[in-house]
Amino acid sequence: MANEGTILTAADLAGNGARGDDPDVHGKFGIFGGRYVPEALIPALDEVAAVYEKAKNDAEFLREFDHLLRTYAGRPTTLTDVPRFSERAGGARIVLKREDLTHTGAHKINNVLGQALLTKRLGKKRVIAETGAGQHGVATATAAALLGLECVIYMGAVDCERQALNVARMKLLGATVVPVTNGSQTLKDAINEAFRDWVTNVDTTHYLFGTVAGPHPFPEIVRDFARIIGVEARRQMLELTGKLPDAVCAAVGGGSNAIGVFHAFIGDQDVALHGYEAAGHGLESGEHALTLTAGSVGVLHGSRTYVLQDDEGQTIESHSISAGLDYPGVGPEHAWLKDSGRATYHGVTDDEAMAAFSLLARTEGIIPAIESSHALAGALELGRELGPAATILVNLSGRGDKDMGTAMKYFNL
Amino acid sequence: MTTLQTVFAKAKADNRAALVGYLPAGFPSKDGAIAAAAALVEAGCDVIEIGLPYSDPLMDGPTIQDAVHRSLTNGTRIADVMRTVEGVAATGAATLVMTYWNPIDKYGADRFARDLANAGGVGTITPDLTPEESEPWRAASAAAGIDTVFLVAPSSTEQRIKAVVDCCTGFVYAASLMGVTGARESVNVAAEGLVERTKAHTDLPVCVGLGVGTGAQAAEVAAYADGVIVGSAFIRRILDAPDEAAGLESVATLARDMARGVRR
Ligand SMILES: Cc1ncc(COP(=O)(O)O)c(C=O)c1O
Numbered sequence: 001m002a003n004e005g006t007i008l009t010a011a012d013l014a015g016n017g018a019r020g021d022d023p024d025v026h027g028k029f030g031i032f033g034g035r036y037v038p039e040a041l042i043p044a045l046d047e048v049a050a051v052y053e054k055a056k057n058d059a060e061f062l063r064e065f066d067h068l069l070r071t072y073a074g075r076p077t078t079l080t081d082v083p084r085f086s087e088r089a090g091g092a093r094i095v096l097k098r099e100d101l102t103h104t105g106a107h108k109i110n111n112v113l114g115q116a117l118l119t120k121r122l123g124k125k126r127v128i129a130e131t132g133a134g135q136h137g138v139a140t141a142t143a144a145a146l147l148g149l150e151c152v153i154y155m156g157a158v159d160c161e162r163q164a165l166n167v168a169r170m171k172l173l174g175a176t177v178v179p180v181t182n183g184s185q186t187l188k189d190a191i192n193e194a195f196r197d198w199v200t201n202v203d204t205t206h207y208l209f210g211t212v213a214g215p216h217p218f219p220e221i222v223r224d225f226a227r228i229i230g231v232e233a234r235r236q237m238l239e240l241t242g243k244l245p246d247a248v249c250a251a252v253g254g255g256s257n258a259i260g261v262f263h264a265f266i267g268d269q270d271v272a273l274h275g276y277e278a279a280g281h282g283l284e285s286g287e288h289a290l291t292l293t294a295g296s297v298g299v300l301h302g303s304r305t306y307v308l309q310d311d312e313g314q315t316i317e318s319h320s321i322s323a324g325l326d327y328p329g330v331g332p333e334h335a336w337l338k339d340s341g342r343a344t345y346h347g348v349t350d351d352e353a354m355a356a357f358s359l360l361a362r363t364e365g366i367i368p369a370i371e372s373s374h375a376l377a378g379a380l381e382l383g384r385e386l387g388p389a390a391t392i393l394v395n396l397s398g399r400g401d402k403d404m405g406t407a408m409k410y411f412n413l
Numbered sequence: 414m415t416t417l418q419t420v421f422a423k424a425k426a427d428n429r430a431a432l433v434g435y436l437p438a439g440f441p442s443k444d445g446a447i448a449a450a451a452a453l454v455e456a457g458c459d460v461i462e463i464g465l466p467y468s469d470p471l472m473d474g475p476t477i478q479d480a481v482h483r484s485l486t487n488g489t490r491i492a493d494v495m496r497t498v499e500g501v502a503a504t505g506a507a508t509l510v511m512t513y514w515n516p517i518d519k520y521g522a523d524r525f526a527r528d529l530a531n532a533g534g535v536g537t538i539t540p541d542l543t544p545e546e547s548e549p550w551r552a553a554s555a556a557a558g559i560d561t562v563f564l565v566a567p568s569s570t571e572q573r574i575k576a577v578v579d580c581c582t583g584f585v586y587a588a589s590l591m592g593v594t595g596a597r598e599s600v601n602v603a604a605e606g607l608v609e610r611t612k613a614h615t616d617l618p619v620c621v622g623l624g625v626g627t628g629a630q631a632a633e634v635a636a637y638a639d640g641v642i643v644g645s646a647f648i649r650r651i652l653d654a655p656d657e658a659a660g661l662e663s664v665a666t667l668a669r670d671m672a673r674g675v676r677r
Contacts (some may be wrong), residue, residue, distance in 0.1 A: 026545050036514050036541045038472045040574060040591055042565035181477060188469065193469040200592040202568065299515040300469065303540070312491050313519030315468040 012231045013056050013065075013224050021266055023333075026218020030390055032332035035215040039197075044202045046338065051121050056224065059116065068113045069228065072146070073102045075110075076232045079393075084363035085376075089383025090389040095240065096366070097233045097261060099397050102155065104142050106135040106369060106398030107229060107257040108210060114225030116143035119206040126150040126205040130194045132159055132187035132253065133324030133371060133396055134166025138209030141175035143208075151175040154193045156186035159323045166402050174316040184317040187253075187327045191301050211254025212331030215302030219331050226260030233393060234264045245393040247272040247382055251374040252345065253324045255331035257397035262343060272344070275334060276378040278320030279347030289318035291330040292338050292345040300329040306338070321350040321406060322370035324398075348356040348374040354410055356380060357400065368400035368404060415507045415534055417583035420459045422617040430437035430635035430675040433620055434657055434668065435511060435644030437464035437676030438497040439489030441463055441479050442481045443658050452665040454506040457672025460640070462538060465494050465512035467470050472513075474595030476645040479652060491520055495532040501507030502658065504608055510564065510582075511538040514546075522549050526557035536560030536583050545574040551580060564588050565584055565611050566602040578615040584640060589623045598644040605637045628667075631674030641675055 019337040023281035025150035027033045035045060055061040069075040072087070084096045099107040117409045119127055127149050131137030137153040144151035153170055157179040160167050170177050191214075192233045198207040209218040230248075236244050248265055250258035252275040265271045280288035288294070293307045298307035300315060320326040337343035353370055356377035361367045368376060372395070386392070400407070407413060424431040432591065434453040450461045466484040494510060502508040509602070510529060517525045529537070536559045542550060544563065554561045560583030565574050566592060578585050589604035590597070593651050603622050611619045621634045622642030631641045647664050654660035 007521070031485075032545055033541050037543070037548060038540050038566065039564045039573065040568050040588060041541065042543065043568045043570060182482070185466065192469055192471040196474070196593045199472070202591060282628060296519075298519055298540075309515070309519060311519070313467075313516040314485070365609075 005340065010363045013062065023216065023220055023368070025176070027220065029333050029336035031218055032304050032335040033219055034304050036118065036299045036304070036362065038199060040199050041202065044198070045215055045217065047122065048118070048221070051118055052217060052221050055118060055121055055206060064115055064117055066078065073109045073113060075228065077101050077104070078234065080238045082360070082364045085360055086383065088359060089380045091388030092383030092386050092392055094379055094383060094392050094394055095237065096394050096396040097229060097243070097273065098370065099229060099257065099395060100366070100372070100399035104135070104139045105401060106139065107226060107260060107395070108136045108139040109142070110228055110260070110393045111222045111225040111256060112136070112139040112143045112208065115206070115208045115221065116147050116149065119149060119208065120147060121205055124204055124206045127208045127330060128152045128154065128194050128197050128205055129188040129208045130187060130211055131210065132190070132326060133322065133369070133403060134150070134170065135194070135324060138166050138169045138173070139176070140174035140208050142172040142347050144175065145173050146241055151199065153177045154180050154190040154197070155183065156190050157181045158185040159187065159361070162400055163323055163408055164405060174239065186323070188315065188329070211256040212259050212333060213254040213301055213303055213305065213329055219303065219333055222256050223259045223263060223333060226256050227263045229257065229260040229395060230262060230264030233261060237393060241391055244268055244271050246386060246390045247274055248411045249274045249375045249391045250324060250395040251371045251397060252277050252330060252334060253327050253371060254329070255334045257395050259331060259333055262396040266342060273342060274378060274382060275343055275345040276348045276374040277345060278325035278374060279349040280319040280321070282349055283347060287319035288347065289325050289327060290347045291328060292334060293361040297335070303332050305332040306330055310396050320330045322353065322374065325374060346378055348377045352377040358411065367400035368396055369400050370403045372397045377408040414533060414535070414542070415504065415505055415677040417460065417507050418633045420507045421584065424459060428477060428674060430638055431459040431640040432631070432672055432675045433462060433621070433640050433642040434458040434647055435462040435642065437466050437480050437484050438494040439466055439484030441602050441651055441657055441660060442487060443481065443489065443493050443621040446497050447502055449651060449661060449664055452661050453668045454501070454504040456668030458668055460507045460509065462509045463494060463501060465491065465510055465516055467513045470513065472593055472637055474593040474645065476648050476652065477594050482650045486628035489586040491516065495528055498529065498532040498534045507535045508533065509536045509538055509542070510527040510534055510547065514542045516537055517550065522553035523556070526553040526559055528599050530559050533577045534559060536562060538562040538586055540564050544580045547580050548611045554635070562586050565607060567591055567601070567607050571610065576612055578611060578617065579619055581615070584618040584620050585615060586642070587611055587619050587621050587638070589621050592623065593667060594623060594645050597624035600624050600630050604634065608638050628670035631671045632677040635675040635677070641671070643671055
C-alpha cells in the first residue's frame with residue numbers, strides 16, 4: 001500500500017511482523033531485549049508502544065513523517081561512488097550511503113523526526129534525550145524547535161568538552177543542555193540521568209531515545225524510523241550497480257545507523273552484514289568499546305544484551321576517540337544478529353578510524369564523522385579481503401564538522 | 414532467624430507499622446556499614462535492606478548515588494554484601510538485599526539466592542526486575558527459601574498491580590512517588606491511594622518508600638501502611654557527619670525519631 005508520490009510506505013517503515021524479525025510482545029529478540037526498568041515507567045513504555053503501533057499503520061502519520069523526511073531532512077540521500085578511496089581497498093567498489101548530507105548532518109534525524117511526531121500524538125509537550133557525540137542531541141533540539149516542544153538534553157561532561165560545537169548548536173536551537181558529571185561522564189551516565197528525569201516527569205515528557213538500545217519498545221521504534229536508510233540504499237544499489245552489494249558496513253555504537261542500513265538486507269542471504277565497534281586503544285589495552293566483540297550477556301539500561309561488565313555485573317567504562325561509539329552496551333537486535341550469525345561484528349581502533357577519516361577527506365573531499373570512519377576503516381580491510389570484483393555499501397552515518405576539535409588535536413592541525 | 418512474616422505479625426500485634434531502614438553495603442566503609450545498620454536496629458528498625466552497590470543506579474537520586482559511588486570506590490564486592498548481611502542478621506533484624514538485577518544475573522540466580530540464604534538474608538528487593546522477567550529469580554528464591562519483593566508505583570494500573578503482587582512474597586514495596594530515591598519536603602499524597610489500591614489485590618503487608626525523611630513523615634505514612642521505608646535520610650546523616658562515629662550517632666538519633674513515629 002504505497003502512498004502515491006511518497007518515498008515511504010507502511011512496509012518501508014516496518015515489516016509488521018511479516019519478516020519474522022520483529023520482537024515478541026515482551027520486546028524479545030530471542031533471549032535479548034525485554035524490559036528491566038522501574039515499574040513506574042511501565043505504563044509510559046506501554047503507552048509509547050500503543051501509540052506507535054497505531055501510528056505506523058496510519059496513513060496520515062506516514063504522510064507527515066514522509067513529508068518531513070523529504071522536505072526537512074533532505075531524503076532520499078544519495079549514494080556516492082568513491083573510486084579514489086576504493087583504490088586503497090584492493091580495488092573493491094565502495095559505495096557510500098550519504099546520511100552525512102541530511103539536515104543536522106547525521107542519520108539521527110530520521111529517528112528523531114519520527115519520535116517527535118509520536119510525541120505530539122502522545123500529547124506531551126516536553127522531550128528529553130541523551131547524547132554522546134551530540135548528533136542525537138542536535139537532532140532532538142532541532143525537531144523540538146520545529147514542533148514547538150520544550151527540550152532538555154543530557155550529555156556527559158567529557159562529551160560536552162570533546163563535542164563543544166554541538167553543545168553550542170543545541171543551545172542555539174533553544175535546548176537546555178545538562179552536563180552529567182557522575183560515573184564515566186559519557187553516554188552511559190547521560191542515559192542514567194535521562195531515565196531519572198523521565199521517571200520524575202513522565203506525565204509531561206517523552207524520552208526521545210536516540211539509539212536501538214533501552215527497554216522495549218525503543219529498539220523496535222528507533223529501528224523502524226532508521227530503516228529508511230537501508231530501504232533507499234537497497235533500491236539505489238540495484239539502480240546504480242544492477243545488483244545487491246556483497247557486503248554492507250556500518251559503525252556500531254548503540255546500533256541505530258547499523259540496524260537502519262542492515263535491516264532491509266536481512267532477507268538477502270548473499271549480502272554480508274558487517275558492524276564495526278570502537279576498539280579504542282586496542283582490545284588488550286582494556287580501553288575500548290568492544291561490546292559485541294568482547295563483552296558478555298547482561299542487562300544494561302533496561303535491556304538484555306551484550307554489555308562490557310566485570311565478573312560481578314558492574315559496568316566497565318568504555319573508551320573511544322569517537323563519543324558516539326563510546327558506550328558499554330548495544331542494541332538487543334544486534335546481540336541477536338550476532339548470535340544467529342546473520343551479522344558479523346569487528347573492532348576498529350582509534351588510529352585505524354582516524355586514518356580512514358583523513359583518507360576519505362583527501363581522496364574524495366568528504367569529511368566523515370569519526371563514528372562513520374570506523375565503518376570506512378572496516379570496509380578498506382574487507383575490500384582487500386574480498387578483492388576487486390566486490391561491491392561494498394558503507395553507511396556514512398554522519399559528517400565530521402563536529403569532530404574538528406578532535407581532529408585538530410589528533411593531527412596537530 | 415527473624416522472618417518478614419514474624420516482623421509484620423509482631424508489628425501488627427503492637428498495632429504499629431514496621432520500620433525498614435536502607436543502607437548500602439560498603440558505606441561509609443565495609444565495617445562501618447554493619448555498625449550503622451546495627452545502630453538502626455538498636456534504635457528500633459525492624460527490617461534492614463542492604464543495598465548492593467551498582468555502577469548504574471538509574472532509579473536513585475544524588476544521595477544514594479553518592480554513597481554507592483563511595484562504596485564501589487572502597488572496592489565492595491558481592492562477598493562483602495553477603496558478609497554485611499551476615500553481620501546485620503546477627504542483630505536479629507530481618508535482613509534483605511536491595512539490588513538492581515544485573516549483579517544477580519551475572520553472579521547466577523541460584524548461587525545468589527543460596528549464598529544470601531546461607532548468610533542469613535531473608536529476601537531481596539529488585540526494583541528493575543519486572544514481573545515479565547522475574548520467573549527465574551522467583552524460582553531460585555523459592556528454592557532457597559527467601560522472599561521476593563517487587564515495586565508498585567503511583568502510575569501502575571490495576572492490572573500491573575495485580576501482576577506485581579502476584580510475584581511478591583514477604584511484602585509489597587509501594588513507591589510513594591514518581592521519581593528517584595531521596596528525602597522530600599513532604600510525602601506524596603498519592604502514596605495512600607496506592608496502598609489502598611494495592612491492598613485490594615493482596616493480603617501481603619504493603620510498605621511505603623521514597624521520600625520519607627522525618628519522624629513526623631514516618632508517623633503520617635504509618636497511619637495507612639504496614640511498613641515505612643527510609644534510606645536517603647539515613648545516608649544523608651552519614652554523608653554530612655565529620656567522621657564515622659559522629660555519623661553513627663546522628664543516624665541513631667534519626668532512627669529513634671522514626672521509631673517513635675511508627676509507634677504514634
Ligand atoms: C554520525 C554518527 N554515527 C554513528 C553514531 C553511533 O550511534 P548508532 O550506533 O546508534 O548509530 C553516532 C552517535 O552519536 C553518530 O553521531
